[in-house]
């Protein structure tokens with residue numbers, strides 16, 4: 001008898017005999033998976049007659065028994081009882097949980113498919129006598145589940161359900177994520193999915209096709225096992241917090257030297273207004289700009305040494321084109337700076353930006369107050385050109401929103417305005433199963449200011465070009481340098497250049513030219529102690 005309180009949910013195989021590759025059988029796939037680290041098995045055969053289903057179940061049960069891995073039966077409570085399986089998994093349209101529990105008794109594992117907050121509230125009301133674990137999905141689109149009624153929720157959707165479990169105090173309930181999960185997205189979703197109180201992350205990953213449809217089921221399971229056990233997601237250089245940002249002044253010079261020495265490729269996918277100015281900012285910062293929306297070259301560009309992607313959704317590139325750029329740079333483990341222009345200004349932009357946030361990992365997310373507040377779901381009413389620091393209360397809200405964005409998307413979040421706010425949600429690229437991993441509200445956050453540069457807001461692409469500057473300063477860094485400090489340096493450099501330009505310009509026209517002059521001069525001189533913008537912890 002399996003002790004249901006000691007089940008390891010970390011790698012959960014859900015079977016499907018309709019996708020077996022030639023030369024394999026249900027048993028051969030399950031055996032290979034059990035030999036390579038699968039910790040829980042569910043027999044899910046939607047189109048099989050009862051007699052055959054029971055024969056399959058008995059064979060799989062024997063295999064699971066040898067590995068002391070629990071066997072769960074999907075949907076068919078009668079079969080689960082008939083073979084004395086270790087548990088049963090039912091969906092929202094299957095037998096009600098209370099009835100299932102009555103039939104299987106208190107010691108069996110009962111699992112439920114959950115996709116909405118109201119279903120979490122329902123299971124919480126049932127208490128520990130109800131479900132033992134839930135499958136949260138689907139995370140990404142999948143062809144495995146026929147006539148699926150739910151739409152993909154992304155890692156953010158899973159995090160919201162983890163929040164509901166915390167809010168309803170359903171502490172006993174374990175969770176697995178399911179739906180379209182594969183090696184190219186599992187490290188990222190494990191890194192990103194966490195409750196806002198920092199106390200609960202997912203207990204495991206459930207897969208069907210990654211193993212069942214594989215010619216090499218053993219290797220597939222082995223790969224998933226190692227990804228889950230690695231507990232870290234190194235998606236760019238410098239993600240691990242190796243340096244204490246308090247000595248920022250001492251290391252700012254090194255970032256400037258690194259940029260000048262490596263001349264990083266700054267791949268802009270950006271709006272037409274920003275393209276020319278951004279290219280000149282990159283050149284002023286001794287970097288190599290390229291503007292390309294040709295998906296066919298994204299993989300090649302992402303593999304150029306020190307390449308960085310600056311993705312500014314003010315561009316007209318179609319969604320799939322942008323997703324392929326994000327995929328290329330995430331696969332190449334090269335940083336992406338994401339500028340979700342007009343995040344919720346229109347429903348089209350909200351859909352586009354939310355989709356991109358679900359399909360990639362960003363080193364830095366940069367926006368103005370309206371955009372950051374929207375991403376943090378703190379933007380009351382229509383997005384307006386709210387500038388940070390209009391009043392103390394605004395600033396407090398903006399600092400909170402910036403920390404939330406940094407936390408939810410595990411990135412360096414930058415909110416621009418009179419006062420720029422930078423928060424560090426990287427968590428050194430580390431994550432834990434089950435127990436969460438960081439305390440959200442205590443994320444390191446800093447403010448950078450240099451007086452009221454209102455003229456900065458009156459030229460085109462001033463915000464977009466901060467994105468370019470950030471990309472230039474993080475493109476060349478090595479793993480022994482700190483991504484967060486590099487972003488801080490970029491923000492301080494850019495604001496200082498803005499201040500310098502405001503002194504020498506005659507109006508907004510010459511301000512643009514002076515801004516590029518100032519960036520050029522400050523970079524050449526590389527004396528951060530002379531930069532006028534100040535940085536302070538908040």
Ligand SMILES: Cc1nc(C(=O)O)sc1CCOP(=O)(O)O
Nearest residue numbers: 137138142144179180207208209
């Ligand atoms: C069985 C199942 N349930 C889902 C849900 O969202 O509840 S998605 C799904 C199929 C997942 O298959 P694959 O790993 O091949 O994407």
Ligand SMILES: C=C1C=NC(C(F)(F)F)=NC1=N
Nearest residue numbers: 074089113134135176178206
């Ligand atoms: C529809 C399903 C959703 N989730 C799960 C599991 F991952 F096991 F929790 N199994 C299913 N059959």
Ligand SMILES: [Mg+2]
Nearest residue numbers: 075090091094
């Ligand atoms: Mg079902």
